[in-house]
Amino acid sequence: MSEVTLDSLTKRYDEEVAVDGIDLTVRDGEVLGVIGPSGCGKTTTLRTIAGFETPTEGRVLFDDDDVTHVPPEDRNVGLVFQSYALFNNMSVLDNVAFGLKMQGVDKEERRDRANELLELVGIGEHAEKDPRQLSGGQQQRVGLARALAIEPRILLLDEPMTGLDAKLKKRLEEEIGSLLDELNVTTLYVTHDQEEAMVMCDRIAVLNDGRIEQIGTPAEIYERPANAFVADFVGTSNAVSATIEDGRMDLGFATYDIDDIPETAEGTAIVRPGDFRVGEGDIEGVVRDRYYLGDRVRARIELPNGDLVTVALDPSTENARTGDTVSLVLDPSGVHVLRSE
Amino acid sequence: MTGENRRTDDETATDGGTQTGRSETTDTHRTSREKRGGLHRFDVSSAFGRQAVTLVLAATLTFLTLPILVTVVASFGTSWTGVIPTGYVNLDNWRTVLGLAEGIGVRQGVIRGLAYSAGLATAGMVINIVVGVPIAYSLVRYDFFAKDWINTLAILPIVPGVILAIAFLRMYPERGGSTFGLIIGYALLKSPFMVLTVQSSLQSMNLQQIEESARSLGASWIRTFLTVIVPNAKDGIIAGSIITWTLAAAEFNFTYIVHSAGPRPFSLFLFENITRSPVLQGAAAVSVYFLIVTAVIVLLQRVGKAGFTTVER
Structure with a gap:
């Protein structure tokens, strides 16, 4: 696990500014939520950390390593998407073992570790199934196990709960929340749902128009919002x-x-x-x-x-x-x- | 761990609950409809809908397959003067058509021609896989200048075989009629079908996120493409391969104009037997064609099922 720092990160597409000089540190082992309305730059920020966007200006640091120009496959970053993005040509187990295979871990060991992770996320009995046979919540657990398998320096979650029904979402929030606490994984959690962020995250950054309006604990941003935007976006006021x-x-x-x-x-x-x-x-x-x-x-x-x-x-x-x-x-x-x- | 397992079971239970709820609603709906039955207008679609669809389907299938079946059966007959051919089982038609008969005026090298033709179609199909899959991928995955136009050109089979053949002979007078020319021609003519099927296969998945997941897990772009993207587009690739192969094998216009020397390709074999031979020999030739095509389809599907998987068992 690492501390991840964004140093005056800016991303422009032609004339449009998606991210406008963000300074942000995700502390080692912390779950940092990034919330904001759609188009505020939260997904661009996540994709820049993963290496799928190159910043127009600024740097991305993993601990002291400048990874701004390192390709995504060499960054050791775990990604979980709303769409699960599982590999349907592989079994659940092989999905989880994929990253280890890329790292050159031998077959026996990667099977063992993949099985361990599937147990950890509570779907050990589905290891040999085709991912399409699983329910949405189960597929998202596979996605999480797959991302955790490579022991990523940072785990990036992009709206992981958005497609799930309310009841299941509540339960997964609690489960995944305590799992991330337990594993002490540095995590960036992108969501548009402030309530979800409050449950899951140690700290929350509120983004608007490519800028950070406020960073703080859930209580801080709710009780002492820095400005009218934060007050309005977080809860009812x-x-x-x-x-x-x-x-x-x-x-x-x-x-x-x-x-x-x-x-x-x-x-x-x-x-x-x-x-x-x-x-x-x-x-x-x-x-x-x-x-x-x-x-x-x-x-x-x-x-x-x-x-x-x-x-x-x-x-x-x-x-x-x-x-x-x-x-x-x-x-x-x-x-x-x-x-x- | 038992705790987690139990939770997962709950999830399934919830799904079950929803389904029960749904079927109850349907029942209520039906009951209220029955109650209104007396006042209700006679509902044609619920009374005959299913039967009508079945009937149309059966009629269509019969209409399409009966001529083929009759032809195959007829190819084993001796004469066809009435409605149904007579004099079974006679293998002479097949022998003649395949060049296995003895006597005066026997045909030479028919089987060699068929094999050659199968080779041409296969080579064209392989080119289409190698070129068509990346084209389909880039059309689905990326935005670029004039994308819509390129897309239209890639998926529309607008150039007829006749025109391409004449263009070929004018452009490459020496090579146009060669094996190489035939392969390139088949590949060009049938490429839209590969691009189209692979494209729809790729569109049905979340391509970008799947690709990015694989890359973040440490796979290079090329490895992601070969081990994740291509296997997931398998259905489209198999469908495209079957279509491009069979259409290339049956392509007459292009072959007729361009082919100059060497073994006789498939379509010319069919043409010869249908136009200049007795009816029953034509029937045998058509049967040979369907036999080969069926074999190729089965083969391609089996290869597709066995290949393309990286699942370690």
């Missing part, structure tokens, strides 16, 4: 304009004492739906619509100043129907203020 003066934060519909931002500032307050509660509060609002989601109710509430805020309510204790007037309590400790420059 209400962006409320805020004024801070003399230790007081004025959100327009309510004012709170705060300690950690003493100076005067104007900006946007990011209020998560879970920061609100229905109770004896000082914010009055009318429920405009509500969606029952099982473990919570998501409601949009219109405040007296005309703002609509999204609120997450507990269905067992907080009863609110469309058209009701409710009184809300806001916990200001969860509110994060982005200061406008």
Whole structure:
């Protein structure tokens, strides 16, 4: 395993900039998520690390080795795709042993190691099958075992769960997540699904328009988003304009004492739906619509100043129907203020 | 490990559950339809649809295969004056056609001609595999200047054998009629069928990601192409080989114009026997043709099934 560093990486296609000067380090043994909307450059970044794209500027380093111009077959990188991309002309076992064969490992040993890996991902009994006989989840496990077999310096996962149904996806997230932890593999995990990234990753990089908007732990990017884009992309949020003066934060519909931002500032307050509660509060609002989601109710509430805020309510204790007037309590400790420059 | 195994079983169980759900829906649907039966208009397609399709299929198959069967049977007859030939089993027609008969005016070297012709078709087919597979690959895999035009040219069999033959003789007066000329001509004329079948085979897989997986696992480009891409395009290559071989063997126009000396290729053998011989000899010649073609198809399919695999057992 290695530490992988992208040093002011830029990729341009003619006039279009796909990746715009990214500096990024995937630490040894860490699972780093790369999330962002489609076209943000996340797949280009992954393909550059794998060696299928040559950067226009910048370098790719595996530990201290500059691999920018090393061909993909000499990089020792594990790749897992959404489409599984298994070799249907080979058995499941031979798929997993393929990389070892390329490395010149002898037949007995590569059979043993491939079998071990198939056991590890939980499909040992399917070793002799044709990959097409397996279900989607099983095929993706083969893909993972195949990529891990070569003991890659970095494992690159490109939307590996996207084609799977919700329930299976949840289970694979947990399984693969703990497997990657256990094996301590340096991993870059590309996905458009922020929730998946939060489950799987130690840290997350949020990409937009070829630039990194923020890198941090899941909690950091959720609770303290660096800007409005991150706040909006990661989870649901209400962006409320805020004024801070003399230790007081004025959100327009309510004012709170705060300690950690003493100076005067104007900006946007990011209020998560879970920061609100229905109770004896000082914010009055009318429920405009509500969606029952099982473990919570998501409601949009219109405040007296005309703002609509999204609120997450507990269905067992907080009863609110469309058209009701409710009184809300806001916990200001969860509110994060982005200061406008 | 038992834990993981159990989870995998769950996965299968979930699949099963979904299927049960689906069949229940179908049942409900059917019941409601039966209930409405009295008011419903008589449904022609559900009453006769299946039978109609079967009938059309059977009629088509009979229409296509009956003449061949009758011809093969007739080739063993002695005379064909009525509806059905009479005087079985007579091998004279086959002997004459294959040049094995004794007596005055026997044909010479027929079998040599057939073998020669099979060789020409095989060589043309091999050229088409060697050239057509990479062409199909690059058309599916890459974007390049004038790709659509090149694609159209590669897959459209627009040049008729007559025109190519005349062009050949004009361009290469000395070599046009040679074995080499015939092979190149067959390869050129039939290449669209190889490109087309291989292309559709390659399009049915996620070519780029499969290739990139292999490369990331340490295979060079050429090794990836030979051990992963080509074996996965196997079905297309076999289909293309069968089509190019049989069409080359039966190509008459090009052969008739270009062929000057040497053993008689297949199509000329057929032409000779059909136009200038008694009907039953023609029948024997046609039977010989179908026999060889069938043998080649079976052979190519077996080679295809056995070859192309890197699975180590």
